Structures are given as C-alpha cells and as structure tokens.
Amino acid sequence: MLEVRNLHARIGDKEILKGIDLVINDGETHAIMGPNGSGKSTLSAVLVGNPLYEVTEGEAHFNGKDLLAMKPEERAHEGLFLSFQYPVEIPGVSMTNFMKAAINERRKAQGLEPMKTADFIKMMREKRKIVELDQKLANRSVNEGFSGGEKKRNEIFQMAMLEPRLAILDETDSGLDVDAMRIVAEGVNKLMTSETSCIVITHYDRLLEMIRPQFVHILYQGRIVKTGGPELAVEIQEKGYDWIKQSPLS
C-alpha cells in the first residue's frame, strides 16, 4: 500500500528526515516510536503533503501512485488520513459543513454526485457513536472550544467518516485519560479491516496494548534505526532510548 524509499525532508534549512525506508502492506498496523525531535511528526507531515516541509530526496508510492506528486487533497482522496497531533480550531465552520465538504469533494474527485443530505445526517449519527462524540460537539465549529480529549476523539470521528485506506495517528494518545484512550483505541480497531492499514506514532506502549501493531519501528535522528515486533515497544518502555542512542545503527 505504502512504499517509502530513502526519504529526505527538511523544514527551512534544517534537514530532519535523513533517509527513511518503510513498506506498509494491506491490513498491517505499524507503530513508530522514538525520542523527541527524532522526526516522527515530520514523517507524517511529509506523507500527507504539508507545504511547510520540503522533500529533498527519495520517493514514496501510495497504492502504486507517486505520492509526492499529489496535492494534499488528492492524497486524502486516495485514502490517506492524518489524525493531527494538534487538531486545528476553525471558528465559524461547523463540523457538519466541514464534513459535508470533505465527503462531497472526494465524491466529486471520484466522479460521484454529492451525498444526499438525509444519508449524510444518518452517517454522521452512526459514526459519532463509534467514538461516543456528543451531538452538541458535532453541531459546533470545528474543534472550537473542544477539550484536548474531545479534539482527539473528533479526529477519530473524522477518520470514521472518511474511511481511509491508510490512517496515520500522530500522538493521538497524548493528553488523553485512560477512558478516552480506550474509546479512541476501540474506535480505531472497529475501523480497521484487512484492506486498511495504520501507522501509530506514540511515546507509550499503553496505546499499543490496545491497538496491537505487527511492527514497531524506532526513529532516531531522521532514520529508522530499529524494527521489531510488539515486544520492542515493551522494551522501550522499560529501558528508554539510551541503549539505542548509543548504538544508533544496531
């Protein structure tokens, strides 16, 4: 589904990604861990086409297409979704209008008619239940006045609405209490099928106990320095990153 080869990227003059290789197949869940500043969020931002970052080398293919040649919205239409670490507040734009625009813009790109309003409202209602998002929040402006936990649940609600093929969860667990984390994790698990994949970026193994990844990658200084199974996350939790920092190319 996703094939990343030797990806280099920078912001301004600062090179952050220094050669990422990553292959994700249908139905797989990958975790990416790593100390602060190692490039985890940059990797997710580059994959979804954030214009603040510049790709200097390497390539990425998504569903066989050249990902880096696509606009952010085209990547979304192709089925790429990012749950933002810091969801943006958009005063004056209601969640309903926002989601309607998102869904209908994709349908337009696929040559389909806009969704009927009744169907859309029904869909909103059903998907809201997956993350136990209050009706009141769905009626408000996008993320405006939402608590930290509500914002993160709202990200997963949007994921449910858009049914992506590949979802990237960028520290979706940060700032969540235990119950909220369970709701989010269960929501993500419900949305995963044998044809969808997920990249979970996190600092903690707690989320990974609920969303069980097949692969865990350690990102350090812009490179993936270690790849293993779920046991690697447990090891990191116990020992920290120092042992990896000392032998970065182990």
Add this chain to the structure above:
Amino acid sequence: MKESELQYIDLFEQTRQMICEHSSKVMNDVRDEAFRRFKAQGFPSQKVERYKYTNIQKLFAPDYGLNLNRLTIPVDPYQAFRCDVPNLSTSLYFVVNDAFFAQALPTPLRGGGGALPEGVIIGSLKEFASAKYYNQLAGKADDAVTDLNTMLAQDGLYVYVPKNVKVDRAVQVINILRSDVDLMVNRRVLIILEAGAELKMLFCDHAADDKNFLATQVIEAYVGEGATLNLYCLEETHNKNVRVSNVYIDQQRDSRVNHNVITLHNGITRNKLDLTFSGEGAECQCYGCVIADKQQHVDNNTLIVHKAPHCTSNELYKYVLDDKATGAFAGRVLVEPGAQKTTSQMTNQNLTATKEARMYTQPMLEIYADDVKCAHGSTVGQLNDAALFYMRQRGISLNEAKLLLQNAFINEVIDHIQLEPLRDRLHYLVEKRFRGELNKCEGCKLCR
C-alpha cells in the same frame, strides 16, 4: 474652486426654480443655507480627516445627468428587482432613482394581516416632511456631500412610527437605479420613531441598467425614548456605481439601534455613519461587512458620540478584499465630558487575499470622561494556513477551503441580523459572491 464644484454651483443657480417646483416648501426652505455652505467650502479634499481615504472631488467630477424636471422614467419595479428574499414577508416599497414610487405600494396579506398599524406613515418625503425634523441632523453635519444632497434632493422617503407602535412586518425599500444615460441621483430618507416605537427597515440598492450612476444618500433617523430601530442597508449593484451615503442617527434615552451595512457588490462606496446618544441608557450595535474585488473601493467612516452617560456602543466591521480592491475603515468614538459609565467596543477585522489589495484601518477613541470602559482594535491578515492545510488533509480543495474560511469570517457579521430570512438569504448571497456567481441580477451582468 475646482471644476467638480463649479458644475454643481452653476447647476443649482440655473435650475433652482425647477428644483423647487418639483419639491415642497420644507425641503426648499433649507436649500439656500446648504448652497451657501457648499459654495464656501466645496468638496473636501483628502486632506480633510474624514475623507482621507476616498477622493470625493474625483468622484463628483464627471458629467452626470440629473432628472430635475422629474420626467417619468418607465420602469416596472417588480421586473427590475428580481433578487428578492424568499420567505421574508415585508411591506415592500420602491424608490426609483431618488423618487418615491407611489404606483407600487405593498398589498396587505390575505386575512387582513400585514397592513401597517394605525398612524404609521410610509410615503413621499416631499409630501410629509416637517421642518421640525427635516435636515435638523444633516444641516449641522458640516459635510459637503450632505449639503449637496440637501441642495438637490427633491423627494425621497418618509417613515413615521407613532408612540408605542410596533411595526412587526419589516419595511423593505428597494432603491432602483434606472436610466438610459449616466445619472446622478440624490436620495433622501427621514425616519422618525416616537417613544417606544419599533421598526425594522431594510434598504436594498440595485442598479437596473449598466450606466454610470452616482448616488448620494442622506438618511436622518430620530429614535425616540425607548424606541428600537433595526436598519439594514444592503448594497448589491455593479462596478460602474458610485455611492456616497451619509447616515445620521439621534438616539434618545433607553433607545436601541441595530445598524447593519452590507456591501456585497459595488463600484465605489463611501458610507458614513454619525450616531449620537442624546439620552441615557441607549445602546447601538453597528455591524458592517464588505466583500470587494477587482478595483472596487469601500470606505466606512463612523462617528459615535456619547453625549449622555450609561450608553453602550458596539461596532464590528469585517472586510474581505481580493484582486486590487481597496477598503477603508475609520471609526471614531467620542466620549464627551459627563458621559460616565460609557461602554464602547470597536472592532475592525480584514482579510486581504492578494498583495495588491489594500486595507486602511483607523480605529479612534477620544475620551473626556473618567469612568468608562472603551476598547478598540483592528487586524489585517490572511487566511490561517494551518486551518487551510487541515481542511485539505480532509480532502477539501484549496479553493473550497478558502471559501469556507472566508464565509465563516463574514458570517460573524451576518449572524447578527435579526431577520432570519434575510440572514439565510445573505448566507446564500455571500457564498455566491465568493464563488464569483453573483451576476445573475440584471444589473450585475457587466461584472462577470
């Protein structure tokens, strides 16, 4: 004295008799005084503080025709005005160019509802205006365009609501510009609300022909003790239209005014609002929104005078400027000595979509009392990049994302409109405007 003034001075001297013949004594009695002032001062240059951002001399320089002999202009207002507001039940009146159009008066609703309450007068200004009110605010304004309007206005609209009478159904006035030659019109409106009266008024400006129009407008409104006036002015004309509007409002004790001025489509617009709190405990909410592109120019200039204590004024003006459009907002709040416990808030927020678009903003506070709460602020900026990217990540194209954000920005003003059908209609019109589709009206066909 420049050409631009001389042509109006000559015009007035030569046609004074004709002007007066087609008007009334009350209107004629104040012409000479206005003429004397106009002749002495001429049009303001841009060195005059309140006209800093709009070149009045240039706007009035071209040679426009005037219909001083009041020739009948063939018009079917219902044909000329197609952009009505669905579901908004109003008492509908027309002003064609600058004359009250008595041939088309509103019909009461079936079942007898909708008729104006007893004592309410809506009619021709020359027929009803009394010297007690006419030109009392405008005559003291020291404004050359107002004086010019007073010199040349022959008719207009008169609105009177007696004591404690509440007019439920909104009164809608369509100002239609209709001419086969380039035309100057001088509109005049006098609104009188006695104590405890309530009125909702909606003015819509439309141009039915693609000629060059120059419209001056003077609105005087007297809002009596405890009275409530909602005044909505919607401008939706075309690129060749110049409008200079001066609104004068006097508020008595415990009165309320909501003033909402919306420029959706225009050529050059200059709106002045002078509002005075003469009595205690009064409140005004002044909102404005502007959407301009191409070479359009919109200048809103406000002066709110807190003469009396315990009054509240709130201003919110928002602009979206695209292409090479220019906008200006200059707002001044003057708190006079003794106007204690004044609360005043002034906000001007602007989006400039291109490097060529220009916004001039000048919020001013002048306070001579020591126990007041006043704030003012303004911003000029661009759409939030983080929000745009967030929307694109969800599959919304850049254009559509911009549109949603611009709509949200303007809707903060529209949402304050208290006539729900008008609010809905404006949401729709604003979106169309941003999509560049607002050229379905007859008058807007040349703006494509």
